[in-house]
Amino acid sequence: MTDRNIERAARLDTATLSDALDRLGINGQCYRIQPRSGDFRMTGRAWTLLYGPAGSPAGTVGDYIDDVPPGSVIVLDNGGRDNATVWGDILTELAHRKGIAGTVIDGINRDVALCLSLGYPIYSRGHWMRTGKDRVQVEATQVPVNIGDVRVSPGDLLRGDADGVVAIPRAHEDQVLAAAEEIQHAEDAIRESVRGGMGLREAREQHRYHQLQTRATP
Template sequence: MSEIEVDKNVERAAKLETATLSDALDRLCLVGQCYKIKPRDPSFRMAGRAFTILYGPAGSPAGTVGDFIDDVPSGSVIVLDNGGREDATVWGDILTEIAHRRGIAGTVIDGINRDVHLCLSLGYPVFSKDNWMRTGKDRVQVEGTNVPVTIGNVRVAPGDLLRGDADGVISIPKEHEERVLAAAEEIEAAEKSIREAVATGMRLDDARAQFKYHQLQTRRTGDQV
């Protein structure tokens, strides 16, 4: 896939809601809904390619929580797999400040972050299970960079397409993104038609029947991936 095509699909994803992308994933029998990963502020929105970090329990001597930030390409989404831990953070204000300055699209954490005030004041999108102040230093360490990770029970590989909004985070496998985006765009168009029909006086049940609302997420012939 060329860089132009990659940018195009990030732009396409940015125009779609996570709920619509979720329906498209269901149609294609793909799992990409990152369970319980939420924005620290409902106004946060992001889209970009995954730059992944895998964490594990700290050894003896302990490794670091990571100095990876300078290697992350602008426009990427930083994806941190801390195994869902809620007792040790892997993201705070220094990383938020640098990521915001460098034009990184956002951060997604299977775990928690701290220093929420700064991501709120800067408008830097952070999506995580929760927030708490306890450091991950000497508790966790980086085990791998740009390796497959797990976020909210979803496998995320480097370069996969991430989309986040008020409803949470969707991860789209790179090898299936064209079909997922096309399905989501079709679903969005149908729902727009339903709204327009209702606005002109049509009954909702009739509009839904006309535009096949109840079949939008149903797997169709040729939808196999």
């Protein structure tokens, strides 16, 4: 079954979606979550996992990949840790083979070379080689998590590109997408006007550029 809102989001860039989120007063810009390659693009619904510090004996870092539906975005909350990874080459290979849309990590990953060669989108705070085994463990799956100071719930809509990741709450996605499409239309009109010889100041005024991101009033 086609998910029309995934298709709509895929046609928009994160900057435009960010402006729409601002207009609606929704916090959805995942701070400091960046693509491992500027070529990566990703759109899909969140499948979430929460990590915590390892106990004694240590719990597992997770064999959850078998449960994730194709087309999902795997969203891993590792509390922003940068001293141990929660994603590596085996998971990248399996996710790519399964048709997972991408992986978003509040933390770091390793084995970057494989995701680059396969073109599998990974968004994280960075990369380093030290394993998370015996350092972190799975606390829960399919629960609300925190990614770059943004609450992400299972099924929320995520969009990633060269500028980073935005998360759109499922309850508000129609409003956000409609606002983003309006902003995109106005900015396209400004570009066309300028290409036709109009000055930028006039084009922006005509298409209400300075009001595009203004917080909507109730």
